[in-house]
Amino acid sequence: MSLKSFHLVFLVASVVLALFLAAFGFDQYRQSGSQAALLGAISSALAAVTLVIYGRYFLRKLRHISYL
Amino acid sequence: MEIPYTVKPRPDTGLYNAKVGIWLFLASEVMLFGALFSSYILLRVGAPDGFWPDVATGWPHGLLNIPIGTFNTAVLIASSVTVVMAWAALKAGNFAKFKGFMIFTVLCAFSFLGIKSYEYNEKFTHYVVRMKDGTAVTGHFDHEFLHGFLEKANDRREKKNVELREINAKAKAEGKSEKDLLPHLSNRFLTLDKFSEESTESVKMLVDIPSAFRYPVGTKPVAVEATAKDGEHAEPGGHVEKEIKLADVQSLAAFIPSTATFFAIYFTMTALHGLHVLGGALILGYFAFFGKKMWKEEPERLTNRVEVAGLFWHFVDLVWIFLFPVVYLL
Numbered sequence A: 001m002s003l004k005s006f007h008l009v010f011l012v013a014s015v016v017l018a019l020f021l022a023a024f025g026f027d028q029y030r031q032s033g034s035q036a037a038l039l040g041a042i043s044s045a046l047a048a049v050t051l052v053i054y055g056r057y058f059l060r061k062l063r064h065i066s067y068l
Numbered sequence B: 001m002e003i004p005y006t007v008k009p010r011p012d013t014g015l016y017n018a019k020v021g022i023w024l025f026l027a028s029e030v031m032l033f034g035a036l037f038s039s040y041i042l043l044r045v046g047a048p049d050g051f052w053p054d055v056a057t058g059w060p061h062g063l064l065n066i067p068i069g070t071f072n073t074a075v076l077i078a079s080s081v082t083v084v085m086a087w088a089a090l091k092a093g094n095f096a097k098f099k100g101f102m103i104f105t106v107l108c109a110f111s112f113l114g115i116k117s118y119e120y121n122e123k124f125t126h127y128v129v130r131m132k133d134g135t136a137v138t139g140h141f142d143h144e145f146l147h148g149f150l151e152k153a154n155d156r157r158e159k160k161n162v163e164l165r166e167i168n169a170k171a172k173a174e175g176k177s178e179k180d181l182l183p184h185l186s187n188r189f190l191t192l193d194k195f196s197e198e199s200t201e202s203v204k205m206l207v208d209i210p211s212a213f214r215y216p217v218g219t220k221p222v223a224v225e226a227t228a229k230d231g232e233h234a235e236p237g238g239h240v241e242k243e244i245k246l247a248d249v250q251s252l253a254a255f256i257p258s259t260a261t262f263f264a265i266y267f268t269m270t271a272l273h274g275l276h277v278l279g280g281a282l283i284l285g286y287f288a289f290f291g292k293k294m295w296k297e298e299p300e301r302l303t304n305r306v307e308v309a310g311l312f313w314h315f316v317d318l319v320w321i322f323l324f325p326v327v328y329l330l
Helices: A003-032 A035-061 B017-045 B066-091 B095-124 B143-173 B192-197 B222-228 B261-290 B292-297 B299-329
Strands: B127-131 B136-141 B202-208 B239-245 B249-254
Touching: A003 A035, A003 B066, A003 B299, A035 B066, B017 B261, B017 B299, B066 B095, B066 B299, B095 B261, B095 B299, B136 B143, B136 B239, B143 B192, B143 B202, B192 B249, B261 B299, B292 B299
Parallel strands: none
Antiparallel strands: B127 B136, B127 B249, B136 B202, B202 B239
């Protein structure tokens, strides 16, 4: 497995973590009303979207490099 | 002697040797960290009741700083992006771009370690005080109070040290072991003994105010709730100053490995991960600052080396992606 493939695996894990953090933040906000938790949740959701966009860019940029 | 298959793939594996080597190494690393994650789960599942505030015996989860941990996670993710961009720059034949990305990656690594050190220091100076009535508070000692206390204690200790040095010199002359006589000088972790040694009757403490963002929902920090009624500036996540009588205190301990199983496994896992970050940063820094010669002589070999180092770096970052939610959030 090349660095390209491993980077994709890493990106998937990062997106899952960002979504989890967003859910965690929203849950904290719902329970406590903390503005910081809400801000954290929104930032995490935005980070997840950014990582997906970056992933598409990455695949385009390294399309000639092997997955092995 | 020429090292075989550093650039061209080996016919039987279809890969250059270093890539096979790094994956075998990473497999052993998976077993190492896997064992630690398993230990964490077993220790947590087997932790006794008394979740909070009985942090001395229960599982004191929720005491880590989530915003700082999240920022550190973002730093590591950014470093993974730049390390792969550095490799892509070499593939495109652009060494200057590679160097820029690689230096940024190394800076990210050291930022991560710097932030982690700050977090460690925060824990080393954070205390849990268990009272004789069964309640407990957590917090820091008031800086002014602590400074005065330590100064007094250091003076006393210094006098004692002079005496001990004399005894030590005498013992050395008589051929005895120094190790048996040298005192333990650490002042960092305060104990009830240290306070009573200085005849202190009460301590000024900056007691933590519970915050739903930092502490798990449903926890009951009994003693801290009482402090919030005092009309002081008591915001969740902040502190209120309290004078605590030492006669009411049952025990006092810093947030260090010996205080609770949680801190033992937390420091073990994060310190081991930190060592990996440091090792990776040194290797990546070596390629950034000393890779030019190899780039001129064997560009493909350097590109492969960077790929191998990048795989290691991604593994280290992936470990953190799992470690962060496990110890900070769940």
